[in-house]
Amino acid sequence: MRRIALAVSFALLVTAVTAAAESGPAASPPAPSPAEATLKAWNEAYAMLIEMAEDFPEEKYDFKPTPEVRSFAEQLLHVTGSPYFFISVCSGQRGGEGPFTREKYKTKAEVVAALKKAAEAGAAFIGEQGDAGLNKPAKLPWEKEASSALWVWSVGARHASEHYGQLVVYYRLNGLVPPASR
Amino acid sequence: MKSTLRIASLAALVTLGAGFAAAQQQPPQTPEERFRRAWSNTMAKLVEMAEDFPEDKYTYKPHPDSRSFGEELMHVASVNTRLARQAKGEAVDNAALQKEFAYVSKTDTVAKLKQSVEDVKAVVDGPDCLRLIGALEHAGEEYGKLTVHYRVNGLVPPRSRRQPER
Numbered sequence: 001m002r003r004i005a006l007a008v009s010f011a012l013l014v015t016a017v018t019a020a021a022e023s024g025p026a027a028s029p030p031a032p033s034p035a036e037a038t039l040k041a042w043n044e045a046y047a048m049l050i051e052m053a054e055d056f057p058e059e060k061y062d063f064k065p066t067p068e069v070r071s072f073a074e075q076l077l078h079v080t081g082s083p084y085f086f087i088s089v090c091s092g093q094r095g096g097e098g099p100f101t102r103e104k105y106k107t108k109a110e111v112v113a114a115l116k117k118a119a120e121a122g123a124a125f126i127g128e129q130g131d132a133g134l135n136k137p138a139k140l141p142w143e144k145e146a147s148s149a150l151w152v153w154s155v156g157a158r159h160a161s162e163h164y165g166q167l168v169v170y171y172r173l174n175g176l177v178p179p180a181s182r
Numbered sequence: 183m184k185s186t187l188r189i190a191s192l193a194a195l196v197t198l199g200a201g202f203a204a205a206q207q208q209p210p211q212t213p214e215e216r217f218r219r220a221w222s223n224t225m226a227k228l229v230e231m232a233e234d235f236p237e238d239k240y241t242y243k244p245h246p247d248s249r250s251f252g253e254e255l256m257h258v259a260s261v262n263t264r265l266a267r268q269a270k271g272e273a274v275d276n277a278a279l280q281k282e283f284a285y286v287s288k289t290d291t292v293a294k295l296k297q298s299v300e301d302v303k304a305v306v307d308g309p310d311c312l313r314l315i316g317a318l319e320h321a322g323e324e325y326g327k328l329t330v331h332y333r334v335n336g337l338v339p340p341r342s343r344r345q346p347e348r
Binding site (some may be wrong): 034065066147151154155157163167168175177 | 213216217220224244245247248312315318319320322323324325326327328329330331333334336
């Protein structure tokens with residue numbers, strides 16, 4: 001919902017800026033570069049996940065909707081590992097302190113800290129690469145053809161959003177209201 | 183003369199074929215192309231779920247305050263429709279839109295979701311498509327929610343039947 005409000009606000013902003021540009025000499029702000037837009041999407045997606053990680057009660061961290069799916073903590077550890085995977089796809093270098101398993105990250109504090117560090121690692125990589133670096137070829141292992149690092153990171157941001165959506169339902173199944181809905 | 187024409191036709195066919203093959207293999211290059219591919223993938227996943235999920239579970243809600251499976255899909259359809267109408271300069275009345283996209287049945291939901299994807303296509307294919315990035319991420323969140331609706335109902339999401347979850 002908050003994201004839709006943001007999208008609508010952005011659309012209104014675009015309309016206002018366009019109208020201002022048509023009616024007077026005021027220059028419209030430059031559109032964000034592809035790297036800037038990707039970094040923004042990345043930071044927004046991970047900020048929402050970090051907010052949940054910090055907010056969700058620790059005694060419910062091992063909740064699973066059904067036995068065959070990831071628990072709340074395992075979902076967070078999954079999105080903790082993914083930035084390092086995307087970095088390795090783009091650079092060949094795998095960082096991070098994996099494996100991101102519950103056995104290794106036992107407490108809520110450890111999970112939150114690892115998630116924050118991973119989010120920062122992803123953001124730092126996007127920022128360092130910029131448009132030039134992100135235009136270099138990169139290929140996700142499950143895709144038939146190579147694309148670019150920019151595509152890889154846009155997939156990364158959307159991947160995080162999908163897991164965020166899953167965790168919204170984990171909240172509701174526990175009778176809790178997700179932070180963004182309060 | 184006839185053989186010259188035949189050779190010319192063959193050459194044209196080869197050129198067209200090569201162009202088509204190149205287009206098929208060409209990865210998306212521009213941010214707009216990447217966005218369009220991502221949008222198309224996400225909407226296809228949602229339509230697949232809409233068609234696949236059993237109608238008798240369409241009113242399932244994980245919590246009384248949550249949207250049901252059908253209501254989540256109608257929510258996505260209403261967002262698409264809002265964007266399409268706003269792009270055409272039409273005024274959108276919130277209450278009327280909510281009424282128009284109230285859940286009725288699986289058939290109605292599938293039809294309205296598909297229609298909304300068609301309706302918003304002009305914006306997605308247009309030069310300002312990147313302003314829909316927020317809507318794309320929102321659709322991804324809705325998709326994530328619905329995968330849990332599947333699991334809680336003892337069902338496996340379509341995509342997870344074809345490949346391991348990532």
